[in-house]
Amino acid sequence: MKKIGIIGSGIVAKTLGDGFIKHGHEVMLGSRTASKIQPWKEHAGDKAHIGTPAEAAKFGDIVVLAVKGSAAAEVIEEAGPQNMRIKTVIDTTNPIADAAPENGVLKFFTNNDESLMERLQTQFPEIHFVKAFNSIGAPLMVNPSMKEKPSMFICGNNENAKKEVTDILDTFGWEIEDMGKDTAARAIEPLCMLWCIPGMLNGQWSHAFKLMRK
Ligand SMILES: NC(=O)c1ccc[n+]([C@@H]2O[C@H](COP(=O)([O-])OP(=O)(O)OC[C@H]3O[C@@H](n4cnc5c(N)ncnc54)[C@H](OP(=O)(O)O)[C@@H]3O)[C@@H](O)[C@H]2O)c1
Numbered sequence: 001m002k003k004i005g006i007i008g009s010g011i012v013a014k015t016l017g018d019g020f021i022k023h024g025h026e027v028m029l030g031s032r033t034a035s036k037i038q039p040w041k042e043h044a045g046d047k048a049h050i051g052t053p054a055e056a057a058k059f060g061d062i063v064v065l066a067v068k069g070s071a072a073a074e075v076i077e078e079a080g081p082q083n084m085r086i087k088t089v090i091d092t093t094n095p096i097a098d099a100a101p102e103n104g105v106l107k108f109f110t111n112n113d114e115s116l117m118e119r120l121q122t123q124f125p126e127i128h129f130v131k132a133f134n135s136i137g138a139p140l141m142v143n144p145s146m147k148e149k150p151s152m153f154i155c156g157n158n159e160n161a162k163k164e165v166t167d168i169l170d171t172f173g174w175e176i177e178d179m180g181k182d183t184a185a186r187a188i189e190p191l192c193m194l195w196c197i198p199g200m201l202n203g204q205w206s207h208a209f210k211l212m213r214k
Pocket of ligand 1 (some may be wrong): 009036072094095097135138139
């Protein structure tokens with residue numbers, strides 16, 4: 001059993017919160033506005049706690065960052081980078097711009113030669129970021145019911161942190177595809193664009209990626 005601090009109050013934070021509790025962990029969700037997460041605590045049981053982003057960051061042996069991409073750096077500053085120092089931080093965020101999608105394709109505020117996670121890793125070098133969960137819809141994040149085991153693409157600079165995330169993803173029903181250092185987030189973050197296109201164009205949101213091998 002681990003203590004998981006989740007910074008966020010949206011669907012990703014609550015879904016992963018439920019998932020970690022289902023798998024025996026203790027969870028604190030952190031938001032600037034307690035009323036956004038109070039209802040979650042009421043249904044999630046004894047192992048569910050709520051607090052501020054700083055309290056959730058401090059609580060977690062592992063921290064999950066589940067906030068709007070454009071606010072991610074600001075949120076980490078507010079939560080206190082020292083509260084996440086040398087901890088594994090699972091980065092679920094995507095650099096989605098405020099501009100409307102074009103033909104179902106989301107706009108990003110990053111370009112092909114950078115990623116949000118690299119920006120965060122550079123700004124907060126003592127945090128062990130691991131990208132995960134960014135290119136799958138929240139309802140499918142925990143033990144998705146699929147014909148085959150889907151792939152979760154992860155990356156990050158710290159091997160121990162990736163091992164911790166790999167163990168979690170394994171219990172959450174994923175095949176783990178480690179794509180290497182934080183640079184690989186340049187390829188993993190845009191998978192979110194691809195994942196969303198069938199939803200934006202045809203209302204289909206029940207798919208996941210799988211890396212096939214011979
Ligand atoms: N929705 C999905 O299915 C899905 C799937 C994969 C990845 N993602 C990614 O996961 C992340 C979370 O997604 P979501 O849909 O759960 O939530 P969201 O609506 O993208 O973000 C909500 C969270 O962002 C924080 N936030 C928003 N604006 C802020 C600001 N200006 N300053 C500080 N905090 C701010 C809020 O904090 P407070 O609680 O303090 O207000 C809240 O916790 C996003 O980066 C998204 O791209 C989403």
